[in-house]
Amino acid sequence: MKQIFPLLFLTIFHSCAQSVKEGDKYPPQVGDISFDKNIDDPNFKPCDESRVFQYYNFGKGLQYKGEKPAIDQYFKNKARLSERAGESGFLTIRFIVNCEGKTGRFRVMGMDAQYQEKQFEKSVVDALLFLTRQLDGWVVAHDDKNKFDYYQYLTFKLEDGKLIEIMP
């Protein structure tokens, strides 16, 4: 395995090391989030921009102190979402957890029940985004020698403004 890994690693991350050129149809990896000076915190930095993993690459699922119930409970206690007719669907917030367990580069995607893009009301987006930014229990991905950055997402299932379920 030790002999296989360097080759495997290079194969997988060769694409990540490529720069995003204007006009590229796809980013180096589906779902990559580049730094945007207009919206991103300049103080947040991935430890290795060229190889940001996906949360599921580590075979441990979502890694958070207290596991998934800690996230469910946090939003249940803190999300002050009032009932709003029509605010139904799925709101996904995707971001990077860096090798220090800090988060940044948050991106929001809304989707309705027919899987079409949807703009949720600003108050709903702001509330969930604010709380997601405050989450501070992300577990650092690591092996025996190294710590890694990874992409994580949270999808909030909403029905008339009410938080029903959180994925993944």
Next chain:
Amino acid sequence: MTRVAWILLFFPMYAFGQPNCNVYKMKGDSMCYHGCLAANVDFPQGSRQSQLQFDKAIELCPTLDYAYAEKAVPYLKRGDFVTWRKLIDKAVELNPLGHLGYRGWCRFQFVRDYKGAIEDIERLSSLTRFDIGYGANSDYQLNVARALCYKALGRKQQAIQIIEKQLSQKDYSPMTYDYLHLGVLKLETGDDAGAIVYLKKSIAYNDYLAENYYYLALVYKRQRKMAEFKEQMEKAKAYYLKGYKRFDPYTSPIDKIYLSDIERELSTPQ
């Protein structure tokens, strides 16, 4: 690094079986033969090269459902369900029998779109008289997944009926979690005796799950058999700490329990 390497080796999980391109060759369909070969070139899932390769395959053979379905996978895993759906819909349109079950499963597992998952699985059932197959992680026959969707929608008796019917099928071999889910459903619908039967069956079938003991303990708790409750809940904790628990690398499975659930039960004054 070794552990990560192992995981990465298996990272294209939920990918589809590669098609046999010779089918197109034998038909004399040169464009689709070459499109199929293009789709079979292995690049890391979700990479730019991989996505471009599928585009090339689709350009050569616009009816190659495999290329649409495979191109869709990284969007699903990374939370972009809008893009995933556009691509997987195309695959379903081209080959409903081949992709409806998969789409239904993913709507259940990743999106928790229970109604949509039921629609897909029931439509698949209407298209074939054969077994409708299994979920993408191979842990569930699709009727059991459908039952869990009904459970999530609050129709628990219907969920029980579906699982019981599936278990009674002549040639069906129960899957790893069938008895667990049926036991939990019995517990949730007030059938303590039924819950004990199926949770014990689940233990006999697969004694590597803290969940079996956790839910069994809850039955005893309801029956005020507190010694049995404590014994089973402690066992659930021991199993959990040994790593004997439900797990999926992508999502949180239905009826999965967590350490905090067990500790809350153990710490609540009885």
